[in-house]
Each structure stands twice: as structure tokens, then as C-alpha cells.
Amino acid sequence: MTEAVPLSLCAREPRVPADRLVAEMVPPPRFDSVRFETYVPDRNQPSQAEAVTVLSSFAAGLGGAHATGSGRRRWFTRKPAAPAAPRGVYLDGGYGVGKTHLLASLWHATPAEPSLKAFGTFVELTNLVGALGFQQTVKTLSGHRLLCIDEFELDDPGDTVLVSTLLGKLVEAGVALAATSNTLPGKLGEGRFAAADFLREIQGLSAHFRPLRIDGEDYRHRGLPEAPAPFSDEQVTRASHATGGASLDDFPQLLEHLARVHPSRYGALTDGVRAVCLTDVRPVPDQSTALRLVVLADRLYDREVPVLASGLPFDRLFSDEMLQGGYRKKYFRAISRLTALARDAKGLVEQ
Incomplete structure (x- = not known):
């Protein structure tokens, strides 16, 4: 032989040309065929089954025309006296509990054309801004129904301000957000840089999300x-x-x-x-x-x-x-x- x-x-x-970065903002090959139905919750961890239920409802609520202007809050209908509801979900949990599987399932379940949904890691999102420029990135993603951000991590103050501003612009444009991380949104950046100096930006990021805790052990090594x-x-x-x-x-x-x-x-x-x-x-x-x-x-x-x-x-x-x-x-x-x-x-x- x-x-x-x-x-x-x-x-x-x-x-890598910039147009390839945009075109590749879809679930990677490992998660191309995953769905909520293929996620197997650990029966000893009720938060996993709850996450499937919450995310399925979230995806169903993203149907219809893209929300803009005064109609952008239609996904989270609220009474006038209630506080503003977050316009995204944030999957928090240890490594190997299936957060990326669930995030990709949300992308697949959202009733919109692939060109109206974006999926990428936090690093890929910041790289997209570097390739396109901030204003062009806002313009490119503002027409989307959903932006999924995997492995959401803030490693330096520049990223904190950049992402806080970007997500704020996208939320104003009516884009729904979903993210995964091993760190609760209010704790991002701790132990890596002087997070206290950027507390306003971090709290602004946290306000966009409803945290959803997913407990469990690493499925990659379970049994x-x-x-x-x-x-x-x-x-x-x-x-x-x-x-x-x-x-x-x-x-x-x-x-x-x-x-x-x-x-x-x-x-x-x-x-x-x-x-x-x-x-x-x-x-x-x-x-x-x-x-x-x-x-x-x-x-x-x-x-x-x-x-x-x-x-x-x-x-x-x-x-x-x-x-x-x-x-x-x-x-x-x-x-x-x-x-x-x-x-x-x-x-x-x-x-």
C-alpha cells in the first residue's frame, strides 16, 4: 500500500477573506445535525430538561417578521409597569454539559432562513469586527433574527467595551441573543483583568440576557x-x-x-x-x-x-x-x- x-x-x-467569516457563521460540522430532540438530558440534573423546554419556547417566539423600531419587544411582551425583560438567553454551566448542543439546536429550531441567523464563538465575533469594522458588523448583523455566541468570555477591557457596544446596537435593531459560557454574565472578566473598572459595561451585557443554569458532569467522559x-x-x-x-x-x-x-x-x-x-x-x-x-x-x-x-x-x-x-x-x-x-x-x- x-x-x-x-x-x-x-x-x-x-x-481568510471577510465574506468567508460571515458565510461561516453557522453551527460547525459537529453540531450541524443536532436538535433539541437529540439532546439527552441527565435524569439526575433537572436543569438540563428545563433548558430544552425554555429554549424551545424561545425559538418558537422568534417566528414572524423581523422586529424593528417600536416592535422589537414583541418576543418578550410585558405590561407597561413591569421592568424591561432581557432579550436573550445565557446558558451557564460547566464544560461538557451540552451547552453548545443546545445553542446549535436553538439556531436550527428558530423559524428563519439561515441567512437571518448567525452562530459563532466569541472569538469569531470579535474577529468579524476586526475584519469588517464595527459599523459594517452592526449593519451586517442588524438584519438577523438571532445571534448565537458560543464560549462567551471577556479576556480584556477592550473586548468588554467592544462587545457591550455591539450587542447594545443589535438589541436596539431587534436582534435576539443567545450565548453560552462557563461564567455567569455578571461575573465575566473576573480573575483576568480589573473587571471592577469596567463594571458598567459588564452589567450592561448582563442586562441583555436571562441566565439559564445547566448543571451536570462532562458528557464526553461520562461512563x-x-x-x-x-x-x-x-x-x-x-x-x-x-x-x-x-x-x-x-x-x-x-x-x-x-x-x-x-x-x-x-x-x-x-x-x-x-x-x-x-x-x-x-x-x-x-x-x-x-x-x-x-x-x-x-x-x-x-x-x-x-x-x-x-x-x-x-x-x-x-x-x-x-x-x-x-x-x-x-x-x-x-x-x-x-x-x-x-x-x-x-x-x-x-x-
Whole structure:
């Protein structure tokens, strides 16, 4: 059998036009076919079934003509004396409880053409603003019925002000909002920057959402065996040559390469890649590198790309200091997702 020549992520420096960023604001391949009916609530966690009920009603309420002007509050009818109701839902919970599944299900269930609905991660949303400019982003998204934001996280004051202003403009235009995060909206930014200095912006963001708590354990590891141990360099290299469309990179070199590619292009970095093979996995040296790796892990998980690796297991990527800091939930999510992808990659190695 003729061996395939593996690809290299380090040899790629993709350029992503702005129109592609807009066109790709749909649920990623892993969540393309999910629906509320395919979500399996944990019977021991009633908040999961409740979330399905609330979100189903929310989606049904988004039918009809796009609300603008004085009619924009039609989704949340209220008596004149009542306080203003939030115009979005915010799914809060730990990693692996199915928040993205539910968010994508909401997108699919909303009765509107795909071109009137947008779905993207928080990073992708801020990257869209960078590509289009603020005013053009407002104009592009204002005609939408729904904006879904996955992995809502505020990592710096600039993002806080930017997103607060953007969402305020979209709400005024009648766009409904839905978001997921591991942090309640009033607590965004804690432990990462001087959140108190930007309390007004953070509280403004929180006012747009009705928090919906989803409890439970990580479904990716619920009842499953432990993650596979790393393979040898030889096994990983051999598997990369035997698997069509696989990439092969030295892990430290890949981390260096990620610093030269904007995170908005990490999805394009993996275009056409059927499996990622990594040698010499070792602890991530610093927080900036760690955050870039988190974004790559998210894109690989979204695209269902298995990851075969040698070196250290993925639960030893981040230092204890990182796992106790303000970005700990990001790092735990990355460990969870990379572990699931490592499990998917076991079949690539000849037994």
C-alpha cells in the first residue's frame, strides 16, 4: 500500500477573506445535525430538561417578521409597569454539559432562513469586527433574527467595551441573543483583568440576557474509560503516513507557528485535515501560548478532527498555576475536548 505524505500545519499560513467569516457563521460540522430532540438530558440534573423546554419556547417566539423600531419587544411582551425583560438567553454551566448542543439546536429550531441567523464563538465575533469594522458588523448583523455566541468570555477591557457596544446596537435593531459560557454574565472578566473598572459595561451585557443554569458532569467522559495514554513518536509518525489527509507536526514547533497565525484563521488552518498527529507533546510554556492552543482545540473539536499524540498526556498540558487562574475554565475545556479527540484517534494506530 502506498503511504500518504502527511500534511503540516506549520507549513500553512491561511488568509481568510471577510465574506468567508460571515458565510461561516453557522453551527460547525459537529453540531450541524443536532436538535433539541437529540439532546439527552441527565435524569439526575433537572436543569438540563428545563433548558430544552425554555429554549424551545424561545425559538418558537422568534417566528414572524423581523422586529424593528417600536416592535422589537414583541418576543418578550410585558405590561407597561413591569421592568424591561432581557432579550436573550445565557446558558451557564460547566464544560461538557451540552451547552453548545443546545445553542446549535436553538439556531436550527428558530423559524428563519439561515441567512437571518448567525452562530459563532466569541472569538469569531470579535474577529468579524476586526475584519469588517464595527459599523459594517452592526449593519451586517442588524438584519438577523438571532445571534448565537458560543464560549462567551471577556479576556480584556477592550473586548468588554467592544462587545457591550455591539450587542447594545443589535438589541436596539431587534436582534435576539443567545450565548453560552462557563461564567455567569455578571461575573465575566473576573480573575483576568480589573473587571471592577469596567463594571458598567459588564452589567450592561448582563442586562441583555436571562441566565439559564445547566448543571451536570462532562458528557464526553461520562461512563467512558480513561483517556488513552500517549503513543510513541514512531507510532504517531507511522499513523500519519498511513492516514490520508493527516497532518504531522512537532508540538513545540506548532505552538510557535500558532503565534504567527491569527486565531481567526485557525479553522482555515485545518481545512481538509482528517487527523492531526503531534509528536513530543509537552507542557505549554506560557499563558499566551496556552490561550492560542485553546482556540485551536476548539476548532479541531468543532470539526471532529481526531488528535493522535506522543509525549505527555493532555491533562498535563497546563501548569497548576494556569489551572487555578482566571482562564482555568478555558483550559479545562481544552483538556476535555482534546481528550475526546485523542480517544477518537485510537483507531489510527495499528494494533
